[in-house]
Amino acid sequence: MFSFHILYKDLRSRARMGVISTPHGDIQTPAFIPVGTQATVKTLTPDEIKETGTQMFFVNTYHQYLRPGDEIVKKMGGLHKFMGWDGPLITDSGGFQVFSLGREDAGKLVKITDDGVEFKSHIDGSKHFFTPEKSLAIQKNLGADIILPLDECTFYPATHEYTQSANRRTHQWAERTIREYGRQNMANRQALYGIAQGGTYEDLRKESATFLSTLPFCGYAIGGVSVGESKETMAQVCDWQVPLLPPEKPRHLLGVGELDDVFNFIERGIDTFDCVMPTRIARMGQVLVNSKCQIPNSKQYQKSKFQKKYEIDISKTVYKTDKKPLDPTCDCYVCKRFTRAYIHHLFRAHELLAYRLATYHNVYWMHSFVSTIRASIEEGTFLDVKRHWLDTHESNPPEE
Amino acid sequence: MFSFHILYKDLRSRARMGVISTPHGDIQTPAFIPVGTQATVKTLTPDEIKETGTQMFFVNTYHQYLRPGDEIVKKMGGLHKFMGWDGPLITDSGGFQVFSLGREDAGKLVKITDDGVEFKSHIDGSKHFFTPEKSLAIQKNLGADIILPLDECTFYPATHEYTQSANRRTHQWAERTIREYGRQNMANRQALYGIAQGGTYEDLRKESATFLSTLPFCGYAIGGVSVGESKETMAQVCDWQVPLLPPEKPRHLLGVGELDDVFNFIERGIDTFDCVMPTRIARMGQVLVNSKCQIPNSKQYQKSKFQKKYEIDISKTVYKTDKKPLDPTCDCYVCKRFTRAYIHHLFRAHELLAYRLATYHNVYWMHSFVSTIRASIEEGTFLDVKRHWLDTHESNPPEE
Numbered sequence: 001m002f003s004f005h006i007l008y009k010d011l012r013s014r015a016r017m018g019v020i021s022t023p024h025g026d027i028q029t030p031a032f033i034p035v036g037t038q039a040t041v042k043t044l045t046p047d048e049i050k051e052t053g054t055q056m057f058f059v060n061t062y063h064q065y066l067r068p069g070d071e072i073v074k075k076m077g078g079l080h081k082f083m084g085w086d087g088p089l090i091t092d093s094g095g096f097q098v099f100s101l102g103r104e105d106a107g108k109l110v111k112i113t114d115d116g117v118e119f120k121s122h123i124d125g126s127k128h129f130f131t132p133e134k135s136l137a138i139q140k141n142l143g144a145d146i147i148l149p150l151d152e153c154t155f156y157p158a159t160h161e162y163t164q165s166a167n168r169r170t171h172q173w174a175e176r177t178i179r180e181y182g183r184q185n186m187a188n189r190q191a192l193y194g195i196a197q198g199g200t201y202e203d204l205r206k207e208s209a210t211f212l213s214t215l216p217f218c219g220y221a222i223g224g225v226s227v228g229e230s231k232e233t234m235a236q237v238c239d240w241q242v243p244l245l246p247p248e249k250p251r252h253l254l255g256v257g258e259l260d261d262v263f264n265f266i267e268r269g270i271d272t273f274d275c276v277m278p279t280r281i282a283r284m285g286q287v288l289v290n291s292k293c294q295i296p297n298s299k300q301y302q303k304s305k306f307q308k309k310y311e312i313d314i315s316k317t318v319y320k321t322d323k324k325p326l327d328p329t330c331d332c333y334v335c336k337r338f339t340r341a342y343i344h345h346l347f348r349a350h351e352l353l354a355y356r357l358a359t360y361h362n363v364y365w366m367h368s369f370v371s372t373i374r375a376s377i378e379e380g381t382f383l384d385v386k387r388h389w390l391d392t393h394e395s396n397p398p399e400e
Numbered sequence: 401m402f403s404f405h406i407l408y409k410d411l412r413s414r415a416r417m418g419v420i421s422t423p424h425g426d427i428q429t430p431a432f433i434p435v436g437t438q439a440t441v442k443t444l445t446p447d448e449i450k451e452t453g454t455q456m457f458f459v460n461t462y463h464q465y466l467r468p469g470d471e472i473v474k475k476m477g478g479l480h481k482f483m484g485w486d487g488p489l490i491t492d493s494g495g496f497q498v499f500s501l502g503r504e505d506a507g508k509l510v511k512i513t514d515d516g517v518e519f520k521s522h523i524d525g526s527k528h529f530f531t532p533e534k535s536l537a538i539q540k541n542l543g544a545d546i547i548l549p550l551d552e553c554t555f556y557p558a559t560h561e562y563t564q565s566a567n568r569r570t571h572q573w574a575e576r577t578i579r580e581y582g583r584q585n586m587a588n589r590q591a592l593y594g595i596a597q598g599g600t601y602e603d604l605r606k607e608s609a610t611f612l613s614t615l616p617f618c619g620y621a622i623g624g625v626s627v628g629e630s631k632e633t634m635a636q637v638c639d640w641q642v643p644l645l646p647p648e649k650p651r652h653l654l655g656v657g658e659l660d661d662v663f664n665f666i667e668r669g670i671d672t673f674d675c676v677m678p679t680r681i682a683r684m685g686q687v688l689v690n691s692k693c694q695i696p697n698s699k700q701y702q703k704s705k706f707q708k709k710y711e712i713d714i715s716k717t718v719y720k721t722d723k724k725p726l727d728p729t730c731d732c733y734v735c736k737r738f739t740r741a742y743i744h745h746l747f748r749a750h751e752l753l754a755y756r757l758a759t760y761h762n763v764y765w766m767h768s769f770v771s772t773i774r775a776s777i778e779e780g781t782f783l784d785v786k787r788h789w790l791d792t793h794e795s796n797p798p799e800e
Contacts, residue, residue, distance in 0.1 A: 349438040
């Protein structure tokens with residue numbers, strides 16, 4: 001029911017193009033995976049999620065477990081039926097959210113033992129306990145196509161000693177999860193990925209990738225990146241771990257997706273990655289655009305980081321009478337149908353339609369960006385396309 | 401460019417069925433006119449507004465004048481182009497919002513003279529002055545198919561003396577508007593309706609209808625109802641004014657639209673009516689349903705007023721695992737696609753998709769409700785259908 005086929009490999013990097021098959025359909029890789037935290041990609045209907053080019057999206061187990069409750073979702077026929085989405089889905093273990101709570105409240109809300117992790121709900125303060133087996137049982141109720149084992153995510157900075165003990169637990173939990181996964185006979189419906197951790201330490205990252213490779217996971221996620229460390233460190237983590245993971249298995253990068261990251265991680269062998277960036281910035285009026293949409297040579301343009309070259313803040317007064325679409329090179333529904341001026345007005349008036357239109361556009365834009373990359377891998381021009389994108393703004397700011 | 405044809409007249413009441421033609425298309429009457437205050441029917445795209453069965457919607461001149469500004473809208477090609485809506489539109493004069501400000505702040509924000517009305521913006525406190533000519537000029541910039549003259553709306557309760565002086569001003573302003581409308585040569589693109597006022601006083605209501613009938617308006621709106629008086633008084637106002645208005649002209653009722661009102665006013669000869677009810681209650685989780693969806697004989701059911709028999713609060717726990725659509729008898733996109741349980745979850749999680757789905761359903765529901773009434777007028781069964789709806793819950797609470 002689950003398979004991964006590599007169709008093209010880039011000869012000058014670890015980039016590869018392929019297809020993941022799941023019980024709910026295929027995912028052409030590399031793929032951007034939008035996030036639908038509370039069983040909805042914020043503001044969009046499932047039909048629109050599909051229209052934007054989304055192949056699979058990410059639902060958070062922690063949120064589903066607390067609201068509406070995984071038993072409720074199960075009663076409703078699982079996440080797919082509950083949401084009205086018939087494509088592939090991925091859920092996490094719930095661990096990341098729990099350990100994030102612990103990070104924010106310096107451990108007051110969260111207690112970790114070798115057995116599992118106790119936490120208090122952010123909604124009503126009620127106490128809960130997650131074990132690897134419990135997380136798996138919840139994810140079985142949710143029924144996503146790809147699922148993840150409970151792991152202990154460390155946040156930057158963390159000592160070598162602490163990271164090592166977190167690694168040990170992550171590996172023990174991985175073994176327990178694999179065992180329970182077999183006992184529950186889940187393999188024909190849900191593919192279990194392993195999560196490689198190890199913080200910012202080369203030895204621990206390598207140890208984690210090596211250890212997890214010995215377990216029969218269907219794919220591998222790299223976790224604990226984008227938790228405060230630099231982009232350079234994030235890239236290094238991939239360089240350490242990817243070569244040690246089974247090359248025939250798909251690799252997911254958790255929680256990463258700025259535009260330069262996308263190039264850098266695909267180059268390093270990542271097949272799928274999830275990120276809230278396109279949907280989150282949309283609700284703040286930041287829309288993704290071809291860099292030619294920027295005002296050339298402007299101070300803001302010169303100073304800003306790479307990602308910013310591909311964003312405009314549609315709520316700015318300069319767009320008040322702009323009859324152009326958000327991105328004149330984009331062929332999404334929003335760009336075919338509405339002007340910047342109207343969307344500017346909707347943001348200024350705090351109208352809910354604003355958030356919808358910007359979200360739809362950003363998700364569509366991100367998918368077409370990644371589909372350009374897929375095509376470049378097939379054509380053997382991946383590194384040239386990367387250089388073109390990343391160099392453009394450095395040496396030669398484009399003209400309006 | 402503008403016309404009104406009556407196709408069927410009910411023999412036992414003043415109800416009539418017809419069609420209003422405008423430069424942007426026809427409106428089958430009686431018709432419910434949703435409200436798009438800030439140049440958007442909250443949460444919906446123009447394509448969805450059409451899908452729900454909306455023939456025309458209402459945009460508020462006061463809001464457009466302040467944000468984005470009518471000059472901006474003109475620059476963008478008028479309201480239709482600005483919003484991406486190619487169907488008929490109606491705008492008001494801005495007066496109602498201005499006089500509402502005056503009501504709330506006991507006159508501190510608003511100064512009325514025979515020339516016009518001064519007010520302070522609710523957005524930034526800036527001072528503005530509306531005259532009949534100014535309101536018309538703004539509405540010319542906006543370019544709606546049906547427009548309204550500046551009038552002085554009184555709020556219940558108001559003395560006879562005050563209402564009389566407001567009436568006098570409303571009539572003078574109507575004459576000035578008609579004069580300017582001719583001078584500006586607007587008749588071939590925008591149809592000007594008169595607004596009949598007169599508070600709760602029979603003599604003033606009759607005087608207003610009689611006076612305005614002598615002016616060459618394309619249609620008539622009845623204003624100053626639903627401003628605090630009883631439903632009985634609202635019905636009386638129609639009984640006083642409708643017989644005095646030219647029978648061949650369309651009649652709009654401003655700001656009214658609970659379900660029993662719809663029957664009562666159509667019975668009294670109203671052709672179109674606008675109301676924020678279906679969109680506003682949607683955002684609070686109140687969805688319109690066939691009364692059979694209610695829990696029969698429940699206390700809440702027995703006690704509540706007519707409108708409430710046709711609403712459920714989808715955020716209530718009872719819907720947590722309800723696999724039915726919002727209204728099993730409704731064939732809208734939302735009812736075909738989603739369960740109550742999912743929409744319940746979205747409301748509980750404060751997800752923006754919740755407000756969209758409930759709004760879409762309520763607007764669709766309202767239009768199909770009114771289209772049932774249109775059909776009943778054609779078939780000569782209007783009063784029977786009315787009795788059936790209004791009696792059902794009184795004598796014989798329906799079963800689930």
